[in-house]
Amino acid sequence: MEEIRLENLSKDFDGFVAVENVSLSIQSGELFSFLGPSGCGKTTLLRMIAGFEIPSTGRILIGNTDITDLPPYKRQVNTIFQNYSLFPHMTVFDNVAFGLRIRKFPKNEINDRVKEMLTLVKMEDQANKYPDQISGGQKQRIAIARALINKPKVLLLDEPLAALDLKLRQHMLIELMNIHDAVGITFIYVTHDQSEAMSISDRVAVMNYGHIIQSGPPDDIYERPTSVFSAYFIGATNLITGEVIGIEDDYVQIRCPDGTGNSFEIDSTFHFQPAIGQELTISLRPEKIAISRNKPRYQEDINILRGVIEDILYLGSHTQYIVRVGDLRIRVFSQHKRVYFDDTALDWEEPVWLFWHDTDTWLIDEIPENVLTADELSEGGINHFQRSLKRPTAQ
Amino acid sequence: MKIIPENNPNYALQLATERKKNFTSWLLTAPALLWLIFFFLIPYLIVIIYSFLTADIYDVKFEFTLEAYRQCLTPAYLHTLFLSFRLALLTTLLCLLLGFPVAYYIARAKDKVKNTLLIFIIIPFWTNLIIRIFSWRIFLAYNGVLNNILLNLGLISQPLEIMRTDIAVILVMVYVYLPYMILPLYSVLEKLDWTLLNAAMDLGANEIISFFKITLPLARGGIFAGGLLVFIPALGSYLIPQLVGNQKSLYLGQVITYKVKNIPRNWPMASALSLILLLIVALFLIMFYVLYSHSKSRRRV
Numbered sequence: 001m002e003e004i005r006l007e008n009l010s011k012d013f014d015g016f017v018a019v020e021n022v023s024l025s026i027q028s029g030e031l032f033s034f035l036g037p038s039g040c041g042k043t044t045l046l047r048m049i050a051g052f053e054i055p056s057t058g059r060i061l062i063g064n065t066d067i068t069d070l071p072p073y074k075r076q077v078n079t080i081f082q083n084y085s086l087f088p089h090m091t092v093f094d095n096v097a098f099g100l101r102i103r104k105f106p107k108n109e110i111n112d113r114v115k116e117m118l119t120l121v122k123m124e125d126q127a128n129k130y131p132d133q134i135s136g137g138q139k140q141r142i143a144i145a146r147a148l149i150n151k152p153k154v155l156l157l158d159e160p161l162a163a164l165d166l167k168l169r170q171h172m173l174i175e176l177m178n179i180h181d182a183v184g185i186t187f188i189y190v191t192h193d194q195s196e197a198m199s200i201s202d203r204v205a206v207m208n209y210g211h212i213i214q215s216g217p218p219d220d221i222y223e224r225p226t227s228v229f230s231a232y233f234i235g236a237t238n239l240i241t242g243e244v245i246g247i248e249d250d251y252v253q254i255r256c257p258d259g260t261g262n263s264f265e266i267d268s269t270f271h272f273q274p275a276i277g278q279e280l281t282i283s284l285r286p287e288k289i290a291i292s293r294n295k296p297r298y299q300e301d302i303n304i305l306r307g308v309i310e311d312i313l314y315l316g317s318h319t320q321y322i323v324r325v326g327d328l329r330i331r332v333f334s335q336h337k338r339v340y341f342d343d344t345a346l347d348w349e350e351p352v353w354l355f356w357h358d359t360d361t362w363l364i365d366e367i368p369e370n371v372l373t374a375d376e377l378s379e380g381g382i383n384h385f386q387r388s389l390k391r392p393t394a395q
Numbered sequence: 396m397k398i399i400p401e402n403n404p405n406y407a408l409q410l411a412t413e414r415k416k417n418f419t420s421w422l423l424t425a426p427a428l429l430w431l432i433f434f435f436l437i438p439y440l441i442v443i444i445y446s447f448l449t450a451d452i453y454d455v456k457f458e459f460t461l462e463a464y465r466q467c468l469t470p471a472y473l474h475t476l477f478l479s480f481r482l483a484l485l486t487t488l489l490c491l492l493l494g495f496p497v498a499y500y501i502a503r504a505k506d507k508v509k510n511t512l513l514i515f516i517i518i519p520f521w522t523n524l525i526i527r528i529f530s531w532r533i534f535l536a537y538n539g540v541l542n543n544i545l546l547n548l549g550l551i552s553q554p555l556e557i558m559r560t561d562i563a564v565i566l567v568m569v570y571v572y573l574p575y576m577i578l579p580l581y582s583v584l585e586k587l588d589w590t591l592l593n594a595a596m597d598l599g600a601n602e603i604i605s606f607f608k609i610t611l612p613l614a615r616g617g618i619f620a621g622g623l624l625v626f627i628p629a630l631g632s633y634l635i636p637q638l639v640g641n642q643k644s645l646y647l648g649q650v651i652t653y654k655v656k657n658i659p660r661n662w663p664m665a666s667a668l669s670l671i672l673l674l675i676v677a678l679f680l681i682m683f684y685v686l687y688s689h690s691k692s693r694r695r696v
Contacts, residue, residue, distance in 0.1 A: 050593075050597060051596075051597075052593055052596075071596070071601070072593070072596040072597050073596045073597070073598075073599045073600055073601050077597075078597055078598065079593075079594070079597045081590055081593070081594060083588075083590065085588065085590045085591050085593065085594035086594075087591060087594070087595075087609060088591075088613070089612045089613060098595070098598050098600075098608075099598040099599050102598060102599040102600045102604060103599055146598065147597075147598075150598065150599065
């Protein structure tokens with residue numbers, strides 16, 4: 001099988017390093033996503049694989065063939081562009097037939113294969129329309145058909161759903177997965193939307209500032225982030241920093257200042273060996289925290305915190321609470337269970353208990369201030385935990 | 396929503412507003428309309444009438460005849476028509492060939508460079524056309540700048556006789572009309588979505604195929620607009636052939652002028668030739684329009 005290998009790939013635009021020293025191998029038939037905020041280098045990486053940018057250093061290989069310096073039209077790679085880039089002066093049929101006509105296929109074969117492709121994307125009855133006569137979702141399908149008809153070894157998708165509305169996006173996501181299953185070729189998907197990447201990918205690479213921060217299966221990245229950035233970027237989380245004050249066989253004790261001069265202690269299981277006195281970050285997903293106005297029964301492996309509700313956001317499937325603990329704000333998701341020990345709704349400024357299991361925390365050997373920008377730290381105040389110790393000053 | 400008059404107490408008011416609006420729009424178009432009637436429509440009617448009158452030494456005799464048109468269709472004048480036509484066509488094609496790369500380059504340049512380059516295209520308009528043509532005369536003359544340079548470089552042994560040839564005419568025509576080709580081309584190329592070229596290359600087309608399959612068809616509007624802007628004035632051009640051309644190959648504009656200027660005058664022929672020119676231009680406009688809308692029309696597979 002022909003895997004794609006990126007070896008020490010870098011791209012420099014007049015001194016601006018868009019991609020730095022990326023090495024990666026993508027298995028044949030895999031649906032692989034590059035995920036990151038805008039400007040993280042994911043699109044540049046894709047354009048290098050497509051051949052629109054020549055890497056400053058490094059190599060790109062498909063199987064054993066080095067394609068680093070090949071022009072786009074000599075690569076067995078096709079791209080779905082963000083705005084679809086359908087040729088406005090050609091019909092749907094001519095758009096899809098474009099690649100085969102360039103390669104001078106016989107007319108009959110072109111006809112057959114275009115029809116086959118249009119059937120695959122369920123557009124067989126739209127062949128004579130022009131791109132400005134079809135909808136966004138249909139354009140998307142045509143772009144897919146136009147690329148896949150060339151039987152590429154790799155299909156590159158550059159934010160393919162960004163221009164569609166939410167319902168259509170969810171629908172197309174499922175279709176993309178079905179098409180991927182049907183054709184069985186490698187898909188490389190670039191997006192800034194973490195839910196898109198999480199839901200369709202076999203593996204995801206989280207990127208920031210031209211580097212791959214972490215790569216792996218979506219659940220791995222969500223449950224076991226190796227860096228503050230991937231914890232922050234994928235899903236919602238509370239990032240709490242603290243100092244290790246005790247280490248037992250299977251858990252550590254961490255003292256966390258709450259910003260008012262007081263501190264509380266969190267027990268956590270760990271997956272790397274911390275040292276006494278080390279500063280580290282705890283990532284605690286909002287859905288792992290239980291919230292109640294009644295104090296939970298003490299258990300050895302449960303963390304308990306006392307706080308006051310500052311904000312309540314009803315989100316349909318769940319409610320988001322912002323709970324103040326000292327000067328810290330902790331985000332909690334609570335699902336609307338009908339049978340629960342707390343039956344009456346929680347209210348603003350109500351004192352509550354937060355509790356979670358030791359194994360629900362995840363330790364990261366990094367400090368948010370060293371990794372995230374001031375904007376990211378303060379973003380919305382609720383997107384992640386806001387550290388009140390060194391609250392970023394407004395610029 | 397349709398307003399039912401009897402149910403609407405404001406109906407009268409609305410009618411009044413409508414009438415006022417109508418009146419305002421008439422008032423606004425009136426100056427241009429009057430201008431066109433007095434300085435375009437009426438003069439052309441006079442030209443049409445004159446073309447059917449009999450020529451006299453200085454003026455016309457009010458006797459109806461088709462003599463002017465008969466003379467226009469004699470070989471000598473048909474040859475003039477052919478020369479003008481050839482000149483206009485050559486000028487248009489050369490402007491297109493020279494202008495396209497320039498427009499393409501400007502359209503793809505960075506914004507800052509783009510504006511500077513556009514100013515360079517427009518700067519020549521700041522100088523009067525006649526002065527620019529006279530500069531060309533100095534440049535191309537037998538003892539002119541060009542010949543001096545070429546002689547000094549040892550590229551030629553005796554001065555070239557470019558002035559007063561058809562080549563000089565075409566050279567200056569292309570120089571004068573080039574911006575009229577570049578600007579419309581630039582405006583369509585500037586709007587062209589460059590990712591379409593990426594898409595074409597992604598699908599296996601090299602740079603040349605991408606150009607002919609994507610760029611050129613999408614620049615069609617600019618090519619037609621630029622073509623018309625160059626072709627139509629070039630067809631009736633007078634000043635340039637008069638100032639840098641020779642008297643052996645006269646162009647339509649010159650012939651019309653001579654018919655009015657030289658004695659014996661021939662107003663009916665000048666009128667007839669003008670109308671024939673107008674007719675050709677009109678035919679070309681229609682032809683261009685048909686070609687353009689045909690190339691735009693939706694094909695069925």
